[in-house]
Amino acid sequence: MRLDLTTLNLVLAIEQTRSITRGAEREHLALAAASKRVSDLEARLGVQLFERRARGVEPTEACRALVRHIRSLHASLHALESEVMEFARGIKGHLRIAANAGSIAECLPADLAAFSQAHPQIRISLEDQTSAEAQAAVAEGRADVAVFTAPLLDNRLQTWIYRPARLAVLVPRAHALARQETVSFEALLDYDLIGLHAGAAAQELMREQAQARGRTLNARLQVRGFDAIAQLVEAGLGVAVLPEAPAERFAKVFEVKRLRLSDDWAQRDYVLGVARQERLPTVVQRFVDALCPGHQEAKAPTAPIKTTR
Known part of the structure; x- marks a missing residue:
């Protein structure tokens, strides 16, 4: 079954104007x-799209469903037009990256800047997603590259170690723990914890670690963004576990102190993943070569957590 764009645009116009007459006029049709x-x-x-009434028409549920797809189609066509037009301006490729918050806060921006400078003809799009979302985006073709922390949740991805990373602890400068330089996760369980929303890697990992110790994670506040976490810690509302690099930066800006988290699981890796295929597209291959020059394959953990960021 073929659906032409003129008819679909007509349906959208009628749905918006609630009138076949006005919809036809808007689309320049008799x-x-x-x-x-x-x-x-x-x-x-095989469905009715509009209910004819005295003062116009009313879209049926089938019509509303069709309109949602028409709007999605318009968005895709707009993106297609914009991307193709970029070739006229010298753009030779488009790289879509889905990355978790930790990698964006720690290491990805500098590498993206270097790659963009070396390949100015490649346009880069970056979206902040959870690690699980980033993997799904690549597996389903909505992104070209995912940057995330383990575990690997989809075997349709080919992965490499990107950068080592470590989790640290942030406490108020007047906090009892601030007298220490290193702290264990066990000690943190006596305090309220401020973290990212449910599904974030550190949050889920801490929850599992607490359960393994027969303890409850006192997740008092959960927010989006490391800046918000730092400000809440400074206000004395709790302590936090977050990537080491932003923790160090916040310790210079806010009235907080960064502590080393002594547990082995605080050490982790950022992973770069692409769709598994025999030959990668040139743009994707260049990005992999730039960020993972050694091409060290990432191994899935033996006991993966359910969700990650």
């Missing part, structure tokens, strides 16, 4: 031609 297009489409789909 009323009779517009009515026939709608009738033919309804016959082809």
